[in-house]
Amino acid sequence: GAVVSQHPSWVICKSGTSVKIECRSLDFQATTMFWYRQFPKQSLMLMATSNEGSKATYEQGVEKDKFLINHASLTLSTLTVTSAHPEDSSFYICSATTGTATQPQHFGDGTRLSIL
Amino acid sequence: KQEVTQIPAALSVPEGENLVLNCSFTDSAIYNLQWFRQDPGKGLTSLLLIQSSQREQTSGRLNASLDKSSGRSTLYIAASQPGDSATYLCAVPSQSGNQFYFGTGTSLTVIP
Numbered sequence: 001g002a003v004v005s006q007h008p009s010w011v012i013c014k015s016g017t018s019v020k021i022e023c024r025s026l027d028f029q030a031t032t033m034f035w036y037r038q039f040p041k042q043s044l045m046l047m048a049t050s051n052e053g054s055k056a057t058y059e060q061g062v063e064k065d066k067f068l069i070n071h072a073s074l075t076l077s078t079l080t081v082t083s084a085h086p087e088d089s090s091f092y093i094c095s096a097t098t099g100t101a102t103q104p105q106h107f108g109d110g111t112r113l114s115i116l
Numbered sequence: 117k118q119e120v121t122q123i124p125a126a127l128s129v130p131e132g133e134n135l136v137l138n139c140s141f142t143d144s145a146i147y148n149l150q151w152f153r154q155d156p157g158k159g160l161t162s163l164l165l166i167q168s169s170q171r172e173q174t175s176g177r178l179n180a181s182l183d184k185s186s187g188r189s190t191l192y193i194a195a196s197q198p199g200d201s202a203t204y205l206c207a208v209p210s211q212s213g214n215q216f217y218f219g220t221g222t223s224l225t226v227i228p
Contacts, residue, residue, distance in 0.1 A: 043218045093159050100213025102147040107160035
């Protein structure tokens with residue numbers, strides 16, 4: 001149980017393109033979803049926290065107009081990287097939980113984004 | 117702010133050895149601690165979750181212990197196998213529950 005599906009797993013696109021990444025909880029209702037960014041050989045960096053039906057809370061230094069997060073239902077959150085540039089290339093991972101971060105975290109398989 | 121550190125950063129052992137991965141955290145007021153495994157280019161797989169009231173959790177060849185007062189957790193892997201090669205991460209939630217602090221990770225290589 002507790003499966004989180006993240007799609008797509010790999011995206012390559014041109015600079016200036018907007019890219020949408022989906023994070024779905026398949027067998028549970030995710031009250032809260034977290035979006036992370038991971039650089040090579042580094043740990044995960046929290047970008048934002050999204051609660052169903054509310055605006056996302058962004059971490060300091062993360063541009064909310066650049067990284068649009070929508071959590072319209074209890075099973076789906078999306079991260080849209082708007083007007084992506086090469087410096088946005090990274091590995092993006094979502095996690096979902098039934099409550100707050102004190103509950104077990106369930107992670108997607110990640111999305112590798114490459115901007116040419 | 118909670119800081120989570122893992123030692124060693126990298127570890128290479130021959131197959132069959134027992135090994136210990138270490139995780140330390142600066143704020144001992146935690147709800148729980150979770151250990152994850154990450155394979156290259158993949159997401160995280162949850163291995164074990166220890167509640168603050170527990171001392172240890174076991175799953176197969178894995179045993180995780182928690183000492184809140186000293187701010188430490190260990191992940192013990194018995195009879196290591198090449199398939200155990202991965203990066204292991206520990207993480208703790210913030211007191212408010214809106215943040216999840218990850219350790220720096222230990223990259224494990226088990227040599228056949």
